[in-house]
Amino acid sequence: MRHxxxxxxxxxxxxxxxxxxxxxxGSPPPKVQGTSVDxxxxxxxxxPSNASIRPDERVLVAFGDSLTAGLGVxxxxxxxxxxxxxxxxxxxxYRVVNAGVSGETTAGALRRVDWVLKSKPEIVILELxxxxxxxxxxxxETRANLAQIIERLLAGGARVLLAGMRLPPNYGPAYxxxxxxxxxxxxxxxxxPLIPFFxxxxxxxxxxxxxxxxxxxxxxxxxxxxxxWPVLEPLLKK
Numbered sequence: 001m002r003h004x005x006x007x008x009x010x011x012x013x014x015x016x017x018x019x020x021x022x023x024x025x026g027s028p029p030p031k032v033q034g035t036s037v038d039x040x041x042x043x044x045x046x047x048p049s050n051a052s053i054r055p056d057e058r059v060l061v062a063f064g065d066s067l068t069a070g071l072g073v074x075x076x077x078x079x080x081x082x083x084x085x086x087x088x089x090x091x092x093x094y095r096v097v098n099a100g101v102s103g104e105t106t107a108g109a110l111r112r113v114d115w116v117l118k119s120k121p122e123i124v125i126l127e128l129x130x131x132x133x134x135x136x137x138x139x140x141e142t143r144a145n146l147a148q149i150i151e152r153l154l155a156g157g158a159r160v161l162l163a164g165m166r167l168p169p170n171y172g173p174a175y176x177x178x179x180x181x182x183x184x185x186x187x188x189x190x191x192x193p194l195i196p197f198f199x200x201x202x203x204x205x206x207x208x209x210x211x212x213x214x215x216x217x218x219x220x221x222x223x224x225x226x227x228x229w230p231v232l233e234p235l236l237k238k
Contacts, residue, residue, distance in 0.1 A: 058237065059119050060087075061097045063109065064127030064163070067198065068100030070221070072210045077218035082225045092236050097121070105131045106145035113149055117156040123235050124153050125228065127163040127198055133179045134167065143182045150190050159235050162187050163198040163228070193231050200227050 062068045062080040070078020080098040087094050097119050099112070109128050116124065126149065132142040146162075153160050164183035167176045187194035199216070201223050202208045208220035216224060 057095045058093060058123075059097060059121045060094045060123045060125070061099050061116050061119060061121040061158075062125050062127070063099045063112075063116055064125075065100060065104040065109075065131055066102035066215060067130070068098065068125075068127050069102050070098070070100065070215075071102045072212070072215045073218055073221065077221060079216075079221040079224045082218075082221055083228075086225055086229065087236075090233075091238055093238070094122075094236070100127075103131060104128065105135070105137070106142050106149070107132075110145050110149055113152045113156075117153070117158070121153075121156075121158045122237075123161065123232070124158045125161045125163060125232070126150065126153070127165075129179075129183070130165040130167075133165065133171070133175075136171070136175070139175070139178055139182060142179075143186065146182070146186055147189070150186065150192065154190065154192075160190070160192045161195065161228070161232055161235065162192050163195045165199075166197055166203070193235070195228050195231050198224065198227070 060083075062083070068078070068080065070080070075081055075098075078098065078100075080096045080100070084094075084096040087096065099116050101108070101112075106128050126146075128149070129142055129146060132139075132145075150160050150162070162183060164180065164187075167179050169176060171179075183194060183196075186192075197203075202216050202220045205220075206213070208217055208223065209215065210217055
């Protein structure tokens, strides 16, 4: 059975029993049935944007998990491809590299940073951590992994746009609050722009998600692009 990153449907969100959770950062909540996720990479970074980068092109890397990879939709419908189209229409000459891997955790992504930097990205949209949270992993480790990823990307000359994530409430208020807060804290610590919630306006909305209730449809990804655009555009150059 294949498990994937997802947000529980609204009916389950409030029907599930809230697990007890200690108040300090990093205390994992009890496992909640129906919210498992596969931490193993479920695929490789999609090939369309892996062609050789031309010298006159600026590079933007979408670095993340299945929500970036576009699991369940055509490559042209995933958010990196839709972002590429929006950039071109707005007159920005960027090559968008889709570096999304389904099932990716922050630990796995940390091992891929050097691969990401090989394309010499000017900007990296960092969408990671959801799988860590849904597995109930120690948030101290998640934060440390994200911090290392950000540091290495910045040291490699990239500007980082951090995409925040949220967890369903059946993980308990202490854990879900700490999870959401770690993105805010990292954005402040490294002075990088933050998208408060990557799936704003999409999560839990049946019409904007695939049949699994997990991953956005093409229309859902259009909303994702529109959500990140106001935060991204100030970083762009023509």
